[in-house]
Amino acid sequence: MKTLAELKREAKSGILEGKFIHHSQFGANLPKRLQGWRKLIDSNSVAIYFLTDGKKSELRLDKASLVDYDGQTLTIFNAGYRDLTEEEKYVMNVWKEKSSTSQFKAQEELDALTDGSSTYWAKVFYFRKVGYEYLMGFNKQRGMKYDTITGKVQDDKIKGTICMQYQIRRVA
Numbered sequence: 001m002k003t004l005a006e007l008k009r010e011a012k013s014g015i016l017e018g019k020f021i022h023h024s025q026f027g028a029n030l031p032k033r034l035q036g037w038r039k040l041i042d043s044n045s046v047a048i049y050f051l052t053d054g055k056k057s058e059l060r061l062d063k064a065s066l067v068d069y070d071g072q073t074l075t076i077f078n079a080g081y082r083d084l085t086e087e088e089k090y091v092m093n094v095w096k097e098k099s100s101t102s103q104f105k106a107q108e109e110l111d112a113l114t115d116g117s118s119t120y121w122a123k124v125f126y127f128r129k130v131g132y133e134y135l136m137g138f139n140k141q142r143g144m145k146y147d148t149i150t151g152k153v154q155d156d157k158i159k160g161t162i163c164m165q166y167q168i169r170r171v172a
């Protein structure tokens with residue numbers, strides 16, 4: 001297994017080219033300009049660059065934990081999902097207790113009737129104070145974000161489904 005750093009070094013040298021094997025959004029309908037072999041021409045700390053239609057085309061690789069490179073195949077993964085840890089469950093349970101009191105419910109109803117937001121901000125302040133703001137499900141924090149639909153945490157440290165995959169070869 002090669003490293004992402006090796007891929008970036010080789011991309012800067014101009015000795016590689018890549019071809020899409022899989023793209024999760026396009027499937028078999030990959031745009032013409034992205035089909036076929038494209039030369040890798042540059043890289044930086046967060047991306048590699050292909051030459052596409054005579055222009056520099058960026059492929060972001062923000063998280064090394066979501067990238068696999070073996071010298072022949074480059075695979076970029078979506079962040080995976082995991083169950084809540086015991087600490088996260090505790091934080092969520094404390095919030096559920098606070099938000100289920102009759103006083104909180106009355107304030108929530110008042111907020112709805114008066115276009116207020118005090119209960120929203122109470123939630124924000126609670127999750128910020130305990131250091132688990134990502135459990136609100138709005139923003140990523142430390143590579144994590146709570147998914148309110150599944151009840152799981154999307155975590156950049158876990159490889160999920162394949163987002164994109166390239167075949168990589170050396171240019172002769």
